Amino acid sequence: MSDALCTLVEATHGQRDADWCGRKVLVINEGWGSLVIAYQGAQLLHFAPHGQQGWLWTTPTPKEAPDAIRGGIPLCWPWFGDADGHEGPAHGTARTAPWRIDAVDEHQEGVEVHLSPEQRLDPQLTPRVVIQANAQRLNIELITEHTGDTPVSFTQALHTYLAVDQSFECRISGLAGARYLDKLDGLREKDQQGELGIRGALDRIYHSSRPLLLESGNTTRRLAKQGSDSSVIWHPGSALPGDVPAEQAQRFVCIEAACTQLDRVWLAPGSHHLLAQHLSLETRDS
Numbered sequence: 001m002s003d004a005l006c007t008l009v010e011a012t013h014g015q016r017d018a019d020w021c022g023r024k025v026l027v028i029n030e031g032w033g034s035l036v037i038a039y040q041g042a043q044l045l046h047f048a049p050h051g052q053q054g055w056l057w058t059t060p061t062p063k064e065a066p067d068a069i070r071g072g073i074p075l076c077w078p079w080f081g082d083a084d085g086h087e088g089p090a091h092g093t094a095r096t097a098p099w100r101i102d103a104v105d106e107h108q109e110g111v112e113v114h115l116s117p118e119q120r121l122d123p124q125l126t127p128r129v130v131i132q133a134n135a136q137r138l139n140i141e142l143i144t145e146h147t148g149d150t151p152v153s154f155t156q157a158l159h160t161y162l163a164v165d166q167s168f169e170c171r172i173s174g175l176a177g178a179r180y181l182d183k184l185d186g187l188r189e190k191d192q193q194g195e196l197g198i199r200g201a202l203d204r205i206y207h208s209s210r211p212l213l214l215e216s217g218n219t220t221r222r223l224a225k226q227g228s229d230s231s232v233i234w235h236p237g238s239a240l241p242g243d244v245p246a247e248q249a250q251r252f253v254c255i256e257a258a259c260t261q262l263d264r265v266w267l268a269p270g271s272h273h274l275l276a277q278h279l280s281l282e283t284r285d286s
Ligand SMILES: O=P(O)(O)OC[C@H]1O[C@H](O)[C@H](O)[C@@H](O)[C@@H]1O
Pocket: 068, 090, 091, 183, 203, 204, 232, 233, 234, 241, 254, 256
C-alpha cells in the first residue's frame, strides 16, 4: 500500500471521509480489516483483511484529479478499451466521473458499500456498484440496468490491479488451453500453451469464464467472476505509464473480469447485467 494510503488507514478508527491526492475518499478501518474507496469513479483503492498486506496495488503518484487513477479496481464502463464508436476516453467515462455513496452497511464481520454515479453516464444504461468486504474475501459487483427504450450492447471491465512481490515471477493458472487475442501482436488469435508465467509486457484478452489463481511469492489468490467471458491480463513491462514510478514497476499485475469484443453484452429495455469479481486467498484445503 502506498505511504499516503497507509497513513490514512492508520489514522482512521471506524469510518470517515478524507482527502487522498486531491480526491475525496471513504476510509474504513475496523476489526475485520480496512478499505479505501475514491468517490471519483467508485474506485476501490485499498483492501486488506486485518493484519495482512493490501491485496490491491495503487500508484503513489496518481495524475491530478479528475484524470483516471491507476490502481485498485477502476471501472471500465460503458466501454472497454478504445472509444469503440463512442465519443470519449479509452475505457469509458465511469472511472473519472463523480459517484455518490448510497449506503454503507457495516456489521461485525465486514461491510457492504453501495455506489451510483452523480450524473447520467449513458443515454440508456445506468450502472451501480456494490462492494462487499470481510476478513476472508472481497466481492465487487458492477450492475448495469437498461432504463431506455431500444436494445443496446456494451463492453466493460473490472480492471483489477493486484499487489504482488515481483510481477515477472508471478504465475497465473486457469488459462491453459484458452484462446486469446494478443493486443501486443495486432490482436492475433492464439492458444495459451500451459499455465501463464508473467515475464515481460503482456496485454491479452482471454476467452474464458474460469476462475484464476495468481501465485506471487508464498501467496496464492483466487479470482472468480460472474457475467464475464473475457479475462484481460495486462502488465506494461518496461514501457511504464507516466504515473507508475520505476520502483513500483514490479509491484502489480492486472487481472480483469471483462466483457469485450469477444462477449459484448446485449441488453433489452428493462433488463440488467451483473459483472462481478470475487477475490479470496487460496488455502491448501480450499
Ligand atoms: O492506461 P489505461 O487507460 O488505464 O489502460 C491500461 C491498460 O488497460 C487494459 O488492460 C488494456 O488491455 C491495455 O491495452 C491498457 O493499456
